[in-house]
Amino acid sequence: MQWKFNFKKQPGTSKPKKSKTREWLDAVMFAAVAATLIRGLLFSAYAIPSGSMESSLLTGDYLFVSKINYGPRMPFTPVAVPFLESTITQYNIKTYWDGIKLPYFRLPGLSEIKKGDIVVFNKPEEADPSYNRPVDARTNLIKRCQATPGDVLTIVNTQVYINGKAAPNAEKAQTSYQVVTDGMAMNELIFKQLHIEVLRQSDMNNYEMIIPNESVSVLKSYSNIKSVTPVVEAAGIYDASVFPHNEKFKWNMDNLGPLTLPKRGMTIALNDSTMILYRRAIELYENNKVAVNGKDIMINGKKADTYTFKMNYYWMMGDNRHNSLDSRFWGYVPEDHVVGKAMITWMSIDSAGTFLDKVRWNRILKPIK
Structure with missing residues (x-):
């Protein structure tokens, strides 16, 4: 038996030529999809809005934030308008639809978060029910990681100690x-x-x-x-604005701890002290229903003497120590709030500069450390 293949183009079978309008629409659609994938899985741009990281990072710096370093986080609210912030503040308009909410999932990354990394994350304070925002719609913040899961953190007269050893201070702190x-x-x-x-x-x-x-x-x-x-606030002076906001722990922004950072799989005994320190994580970040009936602690309707954490937690602080709202005020950062690692300053604008020195040329394409 002989097989014959005819690859000749048959007359009259050519595809109709696309109109210019169709070509433009296809190009725009491709660009939008590609940009969305890059922004969601690889990296995104971020602007420094405040002075909490000065002088390491300056107000007006524009950064590239890598999402592949710690693993790209999949969207909690997949239906959203691309390239826009979660809320247009001026009009209080949401740019996402929370009718569909997905559970936390992160693809494998290149590394774990390390102490000293400058990290972009969603603001944990906005986990409070009054904000009514899904995790990925919360405000983006940028701080330096001081402690990782399982570490014991102490702050003594502004100096951070991790597991009893003084932590290196940022070069530009x-x-x-x-x-x-x-x-x-x-x-x-x-x-x-x-x-x-x-x-x-x-x-x-x-x-x-x-x-x-x-x-x-x-x-x-x-x-x-x-x-x-x-200027150092003395040890033992209670500051109600400082975590965990309870007089049992007379902590302030310059003297705090010791505090153990929760780690996935770590089990703690539940008592008055641990409930003050960890209830927020158990209830708001790990989505449990917590109630205290006399001396009994109820989790999801059942009496509990211990609790095992489901996520890792981090301690983030600004390098500008007395001008930074950070973990000292709202506690640890859950892993599902982490967006990515700040890698490079691609542009820097000095809003107070004159026309000739508006751009900080020495900061363009400067690696972040």
């Missing part, structure tokens, strides 16, 4: 100082040159300033400066 002068007026140009932010001035001689580490010794060298002293 900064905090606030009490500055006393001889009464001579300070030159405003000095503040700009040394990247100093004046928080308040109580009288002609006394200032509280946020000063980068590298600028402290320079400021001290000026003849009209009498003293420059770090």
Whole structure:
């Protein structure tokens, strides 16, 4: 038997030529799908809106955030308008539909979150029912990871300790100082040159300033400066705004802990103290119904003496320690809130700069560390 194949193009079978409009529509559709996949699975752009990470990152920096480092997180709300924020704040309009909600799932990544990484994540505070937002529709924040699951974290006089050892401070970290002068007026140009932010001035001689580490010794060298002293809130002074917001733990932003970060598979005994420290994670982040009846602790309607965590948790803090709302105020960050790792500054705009120095050219394509 002989087989014959005829690959010749039959007359009259050519595909009709696409119109210019159809070609443009196809191109736009392809670009939208490709951009959505890249933004969802590989990386996305992020702008620094505040000074909580100064001087490591500056307000006006635009970053590329890698999603493949820790593994791309699949959407909780898959039906959304691409390329827009979850809410158009000016009109309070949602750009997503929460009629479909998917469980947390993350593809494998290149590495785990490490201490010292600069991480973008959704704001845990917005897990409160009053916000009524799915995880991936919550505000994006950027901070440095200080502690990872299972670590014991302590803050003593602003210094972070992990498992009893002092954690390295960021190269560009900064905090606030009490500055006393001889009464001579300070030159405003000095503040700009040394990247100093004046928080308040109580009288002609006394200032509280946020000063980068590298600028402290320079400021001290000026003849009209009498003293420059770090501002530190003393241990044992209770600050109700600081986690866990309970007088049993007299913690403040400069002295806190010890606190063990929850780890997937870690089991804790349930008592008055652990419920203060971990109830938020058990109830809001891991979606359990918690009730306390006298001395009995009920989880999902059943009496419980212990609890085993389902997720990993992290401690995130800003490098600008006295100008950062971070884990010291709303506690640990659940793994399902993690978006990705900040990798590179691709653009930086100084809103206070003149026309010629609006762009911070020295920060373009600068790796983040």
